[in-house]
Amino acid sequence: MAEAATGFALIMGTVWTVKTTQRKLFWISAAWFLGWGLIGAWKAFQRGLKLPSFRVAFLLIIAGVMVAGGLMALAGAMGTLHGLFGGKKPLVHATSYLLWAVIQQFIQQTFFLTRFEQLTRSKLHACLFAAGLFGLAHIPNPVLTPVTLLGGWLMSELYLRYRTVVPLGIAHGVVGMALAVSVPDSIQHHMRVGLSYLVYPR
8 A cells, every 4th residue: 555655646746846846756756666567577477478369459449549539520520629739740749648648557557456456355446546546646637637537447447357558558548649639728738737737828
């Protein structure tokens, strides 16, 4: 429990501090989760790695693509569809966001969810706790907070069933990019969370 509490405190500290402190906390957090990730990978290697079937991976990614397509179609009908923000080229931006989404799923599922599963001995409670933390990490964004709460629960349920991170991360990334181009920036503030959401220029 102390490990999960420390990890979450690092995340919240990172998103709720100014840039100078935020940068330091970001690298401390990265080192923390990387260290525990390597320990988890070593234990998984000792137990014998088992990759998900191609069919499972394909279906998870296709489900994400379908949800993203629905969001963009709705945004197109409402007239809110717009391009990706930022100075990066769209392909570079999309690729980096997909990688970040995989990392988020790695942290949520292999770090938080597995610890809650051991602590509560209940898959449902573990999923709800992991989803709750995922949603809290996206406060006060009015779009991402409810989406990550619901999506975090669904992703956790799928992880416990299939024990795979990368396809879930890709699906997460595709849906996230769809939200980024579907919801007006005046509402989602370039998908920012924490302090950066509040100081976003209006």
